[in-house]
Structures are given as C-alpha cells and as structure tokens.
Amino acid sequence: QTLVTQEPSFSVSPGGTVTLTCGLSSGSVSTTHYATWYQQTPGQPPHSLIYNTNTRPSGVPDRFSGSILGSKAALTITGAQLDDESDYLCVLYLGSGIWKFGGGTKLTV
Amino acid sequence: EVQLLESGGVLVQPGESLRLSCAASGFDFSKYAMNWVRRAPGKGLEWVSGISSSGGTTYYAETMKGRFIMSRDNSKTTVYLEMNSLRVDDTAFYFCVKLTTGGPRGYFDSWGQGTLVTVSS
Numbered sequence: 001q002t003l004v005t006q007e008p009s010f011s012v013s014p015g016g017t018v019t020l021t022c023g024l025s026s027g028s029v030s031t032t033h034y035a036t037w038y039q040q041t042p043g044q045p046p047h048s049l050i051y052n053t054n055t056r057p058s059g060v061p062d063r064f065s066g067s068i069l070g071s072k073a074a075l076t077i078t079g080a081q082l083d084d085e086s087d088y089l090c091v092l093y094l095g096s097g098i099w100k101f102g103g104g105t106k107l108t109v
Numbered sequence: 110e111v112q113l114l115e116s117g118g119v120l121v122q123p124g125e126s127l128r129l130s131c132a133a134s135g136f137d138f139s140k141y142a143m144n145w146v147r148r149a150p151g152k153g154l155e156w157v158s159g160i161s162s163s164g165g166t167t168y169y170a171e172t173m174k175g176r177f178i179m180s181r182d183n184s185k186t187t188v189y190l191e192m193n194s195l196r197v198d199d200t201a202f203y204f205c206v207k208l209t210t211g212g213p214r215g216y217f218d219s220w221g222q223g224t225l226v227t228v229s230s
Contacts, residue, residue: 045220045221045222048216097167
C-alpha cells in the first residue's frame with residue numbers, strides 16, 4: 001500500500017526559512033498528485049495553506065509557498081513566526097478518486 | 110457560511126453496522142463532491158471515502174472497500190456513510206469534508222466537527 005511520507009518533526013528559528021516535504025513510499029510526487037498542505041492546531045479543523053501543489057487560497061500569507069522539489073512536494077515557510085508553530089499535514093491525490101494523508105510534521109519555531 | 114454537521118456516532122460491538130449522516134448547509138450542495146475522513150485515537154487523518162456531486166460515483170480507501178458505502182441525497186443536502194462489519198480499528202472520529210469541485214480532484218476546504226464511532230466489545 002502506498003504511503004505518504006513527511007518528516008515527523010522540524011525546527012526553525014524565528015525569522016528563518018524552513019522547507020517541509022511530502023513524498024511517496026514508491027515513486028515520485030508530481031503536479032498530478034495535486035498536493036495540498038494544511039496547518040492543523042488541536043481541536044480545530046485543518047486550515048488550507050496550499051493546494052494544487054503551489055496555489056495559495058485567498059487570505060494565506062505569501063510567506064507560505066508550495067513546490068515540487070526533486071521527487072517530493074514541498075512547503076516552504078519564509079520568515080517563520082512564532083504563530084507558525086503547529087502541525088503541517090500534506091495530502092496527495094493518488095488517482096481514481098483516492099486521497100492519501102501524510103502523517104504530519106510537527107514544526108517548532 | 111458552510112456548515113457540516115455529522116451525527117450517528119455511537120458505541121457498537123465488532124461486526125455490527127452503523128450509518129453516519131452529515132447535514133450540509135451554506136453552499137450549493139449539489140455542485141460539490143463530498144468526502145469522509147477519519148482520525149483514530151492517537152493517529153493521523155485517514156481518507157475514508159468520497160462521492161461525486163451527483164452521487165453517481167463513489168470512491169473508497171482500500172481497507173474500507175466492500176464494508177463501507179457512501180451515498181448522498183441532494184434534496185436533503187445530506188451525505189451518509191453506511192459502515193458494515195465494523196472492527197475495533199474502525200474506532201475514530203469521522204469527519205465530513207467538502208471538496209472544492211464536483212469531484213474527484215480539488216482540495217478539502219470545509220470540515221465538520223466530527224462524530225465519534227467506538228467499536229468495542
């Protein structure tokens with residue numbers, strides 16, 4: 001069964017830049033996987049940051065950006081703020097209507 | 110404002126069946142695909158199933174295929190998840206989630222608060 005992989009944890013200094021990745025246990029992530037990134041805080045529904053690999057929903061600051069880096073989808077946070085300390089979740093479209101969530105990355109700022 | 114209100118979660122025994130409902134409001138329901146996503150205790154989110162805007166096509170995660178049936182009634186703006194042969198590892202909060210398109214691609218933009226299904230003897 002295909003798994004979606006994320007770093008379990010990551011740390012960044014305030015004002016710094018961090019790139020989180022989202023990969024597949026077999027194969028490479030491409031734009032056809034329509035990678036979506038969410039920020040999740042306990043007790044709240046996931047908040048969309050990036051969809052379709054690199055598109056920000058309205059209202060999301062431009063310091064959040066998405067891309068494909070090598071064989072993985074990537075979320076880059078530029079100028080990290082204390083408020084960015086959270087869990088970051090990616091989800092990939094595997095085709096035929098099937099979606100798969102990654103395990104999430106706990107980001108410490 | 111989009112609202113998704115799940116109901117139907119209860120304590121059941123292994124092997125039993127259960128039907129969850131999700132009442133939607135605040136958007137043109139018949140134009141959007143809907144999904145169920147779950148979170149088991151201490152684990153991450155897991156996509157369970159999806160249904161196209163018309164209800165004509167359904168999609169399931171491999172472990173739910175053959176046991177779960179998703180449906181919708183556009184006249185009642187409600188989606189359902191019928192769960193059969195429930196197992197202990199189906200214990201989870203089940204969330205109703207709206208997709209941004211009629212299906213199957215897009216992204217999940219609105220989530221309900223969830224309903225708890227507990228499977229235990």
